[in-house]
Amino acid sequence: EAQVTQNPRYLITVTGKKLTVTCSQNMNHEYMSWYRQDPGLGLRQIYYSMNVEVTDKGDVPEGYKVSRKEKRNFPLILESPSPNQTSLYFCASSLILGELFFGEGSRLTVL
Amino acid sequence: KQEVTQIPAALSVPEGENLVLNCSFTDSAIYNLQWFRQDPGKGLTSLLLIQSSQREQTSGRLNASLDKSSGRSTLYIAASQPGDSATYLCASESTDKLIFGTGTRLQVFP
Numbered sequence: 001e002a003q004v005t006q007n008p009r010y011l012i013t014v015t016g017k018k019l020t021v022t023c024s025q026n027m028n029h030e031y032m033s034w035y036r037q038d039p040g041l042g043l044r045q046i047y048y049s050m051n052v053e054v055t056d057k058g059d060v061p062e063g064y065k066v067s068r069k070e071k072r073n074f075p076l077i078l079e080s081p082s083p084n085q086t087s088l089y090f091c092a093s094s095l096i097l098g099e100l101f102f103g104e105g106s107r108l109t110v111l
Numbered sequence: 112k113q114e115v116t117q118i119p120a121a122l123s124v125p126e127g128e129n130l131v132l133n134c135s136f137t138d139s140a141i142y143n144l145q146w147f148r149q150d151p152g153k154g155l156t157s158l159l160l161i162q163s164s165q166r167e168q169t170s171g172r173l174n175a176s177l178d179k180s181s182g183r184s185t186l187y188i189a190a191s192q193p194g195d196s197a198t199y200l201c202a203s204e205s206t207d208k209l210i211f212g213t214g215t216r217l218q219v220f221p
Contacts, residue, residue: 043155043211045208090155097162100209
């Protein structure tokens with residue numbers, strides 16, 4: 001089954017404790033992206049990647065890192081999480097300029 | 112910078128009605144426009160993708176149109192059903208970036 005898988009789905013952590021949200025897709029997509037969704041602000045892009053070893057900043061990259069060492073994986077790293085990073089995070093993938101497939105989301109709470 | 116706006120923010124209709132959701136964007140130099148559906152607490156599901164060279168796309172009871180010159184797209188839902196209740200988002204893609212509208216929350220009541 002074609003899918004984008006994110007883990008963990010739910011996480012509560014404390015300020016400053018490094019965490020990684022994994023994202024994996026099985027559709028051989030070149031393009032992968034991370035978004036955060038906040039009430040009243042909609043979906044905002046954090047980082048995206050057009051292919052392996054190619055990553056670019058989206059609209060809200062501060063406080064986040066990503067890597068694209070393999071085509072299927074695009075982890076999101078929060079080196080020192082802060083409460084303002086409490087949000088619902090989505091990973092997505094597509095062929096270049098194609099239909100975008102989303103993961104189920106990861107709800108992060110930073111205390 | 113591209114801005115995407117969706118009106119109305121919320122809509123409540125009785126079952127069976129045909130309805131139109133609106134999406135407007137400020138920069139007409141887009142590659143494509145996509146419509147998504149999001150159920151509460153869930154990820155987004157792609158409904159329709161319209162390439163910049165196309166005028167419309169259809170899937171079942173859904174029809175999406177694109178008018179680049181006026182910066183508008185509409186999603187038409189025919190014979191609405193309670194199962195159509197969800198938030199509908201549009202997103203325009205240009206120069207590697209996908210910009211989302213804030214969505215229209217649709218409720219279809221029996």
